[in-house]
Amino acid sequence: MKEKVLNFLYEKKEVSKKDIVSELGIDEKEFDKIIEKLKNYLKIHKDKYKLKNSHNLLLPSLIKSKLKTNYIGRNIYYFDIVDSTNLTAKKLAEKGEEEGTIVLAQVQTRGRGRENKEWISPKGGIWTSIILKPDIPAVNAPQITLMTAVAVAKTLKKLFKNLDVGIKWPNDVLIGNKKVCGILTESYSRNESLEYVIVGVGIDINVDINSFPIELQEGATSIKEELGKEVPLVDVLCEFLYEFEKVYEKFKAGKFQEILKEWRALSKTIGSYVEIRKKFGKRIRGEAVGVTKDGALILELDDGRLKKIFSGACIH
Ligand code: BTN
Incomplete structure (x- = not known):
């Protein structure tokens, strides 16, 4: 009741x-x-x-009443405040939590991004982690990041038709050339077999970008910033979980190439001249001409050679 x-x-x-x-x-x-x-x-x-503040409410009962999925997000661990939803999801997965369970927080105090960077997570964003247990070789786990980016980009395009939404390789969703969403996929395997995957998704929805540290402000945006108004988080979350389940089902059915087709169509990286920043200060520049069937970026270097890039930060 x-x-x-x-x-x-x-x-x-x-x-x-x-x-x-x-x-x-x-x-x-x-x-x-x-x-x-x-x-x-x-x-x-x-x-x-x-x-x-009903736009920012993300209570499980509200979510469940609007959810269209079969199993993704049917089981929700909700926190007003938590260190990191990825860390919490990992602890739950270790204890045997089932596939599709999500961890959700209104605020994260130790939100984490790639390369161990801090992920600023105030009220007004969607900070969630999904527990997955796909039966795939551990080497294919990074494909889940690309798949998730497709689900986020499709969600935002569907809900906010006028926004110029696209994907930056490998895991950012952009509006124009500013980041609105980051994805942190962490996989855990034993003896080369995948035990579980945690997909952490952070989407800046009703977030004031000018509350971010100054050095992050220029490259970031939020839905509120773009539309000039707040939107109900619960609607965006439910649509995202729905899109996610659809694309994940395709992924489990071995149709990653179909997902990559969608990824390519949504990509803002392909066709751009980019710089890839690798560990130890190494930088590689070139035109991004495509992605391989495993999701690696293909760069055409200045001397015309083609190079596959498997990881790194991509600067457009
Ligand atoms: C990135 O772009 O660097 C990835 C950011 C991922 C942030 C999300 S927010 C929910 C989940 N919990 C975390 O601590 N990180 C991810």
């Missing part, structure tokens, strides 16, 4: 006790008990009840 009240408030914006009680057919005592449990999320003024 708590879920019903929550969803009712979410849909109706502001309602009186009388309306809730009569519409949902509950008695006043039960209503008072539910309100006591929900009070941190409510604004109550003269017998009118309203959800606080």
